[in-house]
Amino acid sequence: MRLKHAQFYGRFDTRCDVAGFSLARLTAQIPAHQVAPHEHQDGHFIVVLAGRYRSSARGVDSLMGPGDVLWNPPGTHHQDRFAGDGGRFLALSLGAQQAAALALQDGGARRLEAAAQRMAQDLARQPFALDLGGLLLLEERCRQLCALSPVRPPPADRAARDTHEPVWLRRCMEQLVDECEQPLRLAELAAQAGVHPVSLSRAxxxxxxxxxxxxxxxALLNRAARRLLDGQPVADVAAQLGFADQSHFTRLFRAEYRCTPAAWAAGFKTF
Structure with missing residues (x-):
């Protein structure tokens, strides 16, 4: 079984996406014997928040507890489950392309060492704020965790090419997040940055x-998800955030969150 982007066994308590990273806090509700062997199209970190957690991934077949952190590269075949009730965890997902750029693609599944583990624990304590400042702080913490976690440092030329974020690109990203309720004007955004739209998309x-x-x-669906958790009706959220109609909003929400807005508001369970 191959799970899609940000899809895990458990009930989502909250989720937030920023700059290619997807963070979620989940409660384990699936009995251990019902968790099938599987793999994820994303790479992901697992931070154990509560309970006793075990993964069958090669190299990490050991019992973990609160505070322990595991990295699974994209495509890692494993069967992970909590022993007993009360399991909770943070999942930080990033796509295969991003994992490769950050030198996290190779080396197999592994438990993190002390410095990276402390950074992951700090990230798990951060509130999932949806204002721009909060999102940028989360992104910074995600990047710091990735920087502490490679198996080996990338070659100097690749590191310079892949990790140096241009100032103009950062400004574009911040503007898109801050103004996510406005229509996308890629050509206008590129012109403000002084680059070609194709160059902007590639960057x-x-x-x-x-x-x-x-x-x-x-970013827009993040706002919608938070408003739904705050108790706002689905139709009101769809209208406030400029979706064509409720069915259009539901289609986009289901594609991203793997559930309907109503199911999310009620406490979505992936399986």
Whole structure:
């Protein structure tokens, strides 16, 4: 079984996407014997928040507890489950392209060492704020965790090419997140940055792992998800955020969150 982007066994308590990273806090509700062997199209970190957690991934077949952190590269075949009730975890997902750029593609599944583990624990404590400042702080913490976690440092030329984020690109990303309720005007955004629209799109994919439109849509759906958790009706959220109608909103939400807005508001369970 191959799970899609940000799809895990458990109930989502909250989720947030920023600049190609997807963070989620989940509660394990699936009995251990019902968790099938599987793999993820994304690479992901697992931070154990509560309970006793075990993964069958090669090299990490050991029992883990609160505070322990595991990295699974994209495509890692494993069967992970919590022993007993009360399991909770943070999942940080990033696509295969981004994992490769950050030197996290190779080396297999592994438990993190002390410095990276402390950074992951700090990230798990951060509130999933949806204002721009909060999102940028989360992104910074995600990048710091990735920087501490490679198996081996990338070659100097590749590191310079892949990790140096241009100032103009950062400004574009911030503008898309901050103004996510406005229509995407790629040509206008590129003109303000002084680059060609194709160059802008390529830079987004290289540094964030997604296209500008995908990032903007995720930021918009993040706002929708938070408003739903705050108790606002689905129809009101769809209208406030400029979706064509409720069915259009539901289609986009289901494609990104793997559930309907109503199911999310009620406490979505992936399986």
């Amino acid at each position: 987004f994919r290289r540094h964030y792992g997604i296209a500008p439109g995908q990032l903007q849509r995720r």
